[in-house]
Amino acid sequence: VHEVSRIYNIACIPGDGIGVDITNAAIQVLNKLSSTLKTFEFDFKTYDWSSKAYLERGWYMPPDGLAQLKTHDAIYFGAVGWPAVPDHISLWSLILPIRKALNQYVNVRPTRILQGTKSPLEGCQVGDLDWVIVRENSEGEYSGQGGTSHEGFENAVATEVAVFTQVGIERIMRFAFETARARPRRKLTLVTKSNAQRHGMVLWDKVFYEVAKEYEDVETDKMLVDAMTVRMVLHPKSLDTIVATNLHADILSDLAAALSGSIGIAPSSNLDPTRKFPSMFEPIHGSAPDIAGKGIANPVGAFWSAAEMVRWLGQEKGADVLMRAVENVTARGFKTRDLGGERNTKEVTDSVCEEIEKLV
Ligand code: ATP
Ligand code: MG
Numbered sequence: 001v002h003e004v005s006r007i008y009n010i011a012c013i014p015g016d017g018i019g020v021d022i023t024n025a026a027i028q029v030l031n032k033l034s035s036t037l038k039t040f041e042f043d044f045k046t047y048d049w050s051s052k053a054y055l056e057r058g059w060y061m062p063p064d065g066l067a068q069l070k071t072h073d074a075i076y077f078g079a080v081g082w083p084a085v086p087d088h089i090s091l092w093s094l095i096l097p098i099r100k101a102l103n104q105y106v107n108v109r110p111t112r113i114l115q116g117t118k119s120p121l122e123g124c125q126v127g128d129l130d131w132v133i134v135r136e137n138s139e140g141e142y143s144g145q146g147g148t149s150h151e152g153f154e155n156a157v158a159t160e161v162a163v164f165t166q167v168g169i170e171r172i173m174r175f176a177f178e179t180a181r182a183r184p185r186r187k188l189t190l191v192t193k194s195n196a197q198r199h200g201m202v203l204w205d206k207v208f209y210e211v212a213k214e215y216e217d218v219e220t221d222k223m224l225v226d227a228m229t230v231r232m233v234l235h236p237k238s239l240d241t242i243v244a245t246n247l248h249a250d251i252l253s254d255l256a257a258a259l260s261g262s263i264g265i266a267p268s269s270n271l272d273p274t275r276k277f278p279s280m281f282e283p284i285h286g287s288a289p290d291i292a293g294k295g296i297a298n299p300v301g302a303f304w305s306a307a308e309m310v311r312w313l314g315q316e317k318g319a320d321v322l323m324r325a326v327e328n329v330t331a332r333g334f335k336t337r338d339l340g341g342e343r344n345t346k347e348v349t350d351s352v353c354e355e356i357e358k359l360v
Helices: 020-037 049-057 063-070 087-101 165-183 200-212 225-234 248-261 300-312 318-332 345-359
Strands: 007-015 040-046 074-079 106-112 130-136 140-148 157-162 185-190 219-224 241-244 267-271 281-282
Touching: 007 020, 020 049, 020 074, 020 106, 020 300, 020 345, 040 074, 049 087, 063 087, 074 300, 087 140, 106 165, 106 219, 106 248, 130 165, 130 248, 140 248, 157 185, 157 267, 165 185, 165 241, 185 200, 185 225, 185 248, 219 225, 225 248, 241 248, 267 300, 281 300, 318 345
Parallel strands: 007 040, 007 074, 074 281, 130 241, 185 219, 185 241
Antiparallel strands: 106 130, 106 267, 140 157, 267 281
């Protein structure tokens, strides 16, 4: 008889479109992981906070929604957004309030080429592209500050104010340096646009070099965001850990995912490093209305995000088993169409489950 040592309460927000398919796939795989390892269990509670629900009842999250989330050990998020609702409404009704209220000021986005998958970059092999993008997740361009003056459309003036604070920058830099230090190459690249944006971005540069003094064992360099896109494509091997603002890292991580094979494989972790509040795990892709309901979404980004959640909860072995299972499956060519394969969501999910059993 095995004793279950820990039950984790997980809030699940599947959201819209393929968010629902891949969240179900992630729950199936996480349940398989816990029933196979037998050292921990998950208690999932699903919240129907989607655009579909919004269109019916007029709200995404109830007034006590954030308080409900706070009672969980972690949050698993699918994807939110639907063509009938303007994107800024879904973003500002759900995901941004959660990130802000739960102190998730770090967004970690690892990318690498998985076994059996291919980069669109010629000659770029497994191991040649292995990055972690550390995204500032609480301020900057997504501060929500600004407004529109002049009523109506003619002659409208809109401002979108990027707010950067020394405290906000320093805490993301510390996290980025710690991340870089924990990886074999100990290399951190700062991305800004401090030539054209002479206030916030210059403060980013200053704080970076201040914090760098405490991490002499970490090699540093600095890129402007435009030049960075070129370097990612032409010299992927030259990069390791990358730190960038909310907007820049958002864009660079979509590029990173595409360069590693597909936007469908990349995970993200919205972390509260103080661990006062639950952290949130979600694939970087959106709800993909074009393939919703077809059962062909790639669940790998969802599995990788689930593995990051398991690791954050302290179950290193569980996370390693899950990732090895995923990579054994892709290595066998068991892939969805976006990766050049012929399998559907269910087939990939079932074989990851079988693989977990084999590995334990
Ligand atoms: P968001 O605004 O939420 O980031 P988006 O409009 O950027 O969403 P995504 O939903 O991320 O767009 O998807 C862009 C395209 O990539 C989709 O139309 C879809 O074809 C493809 N795609 C995204 N995720 C997956 C996936 N998991 N599996 C297969 N294809 C995907
Ligand atoms: Mg997107």
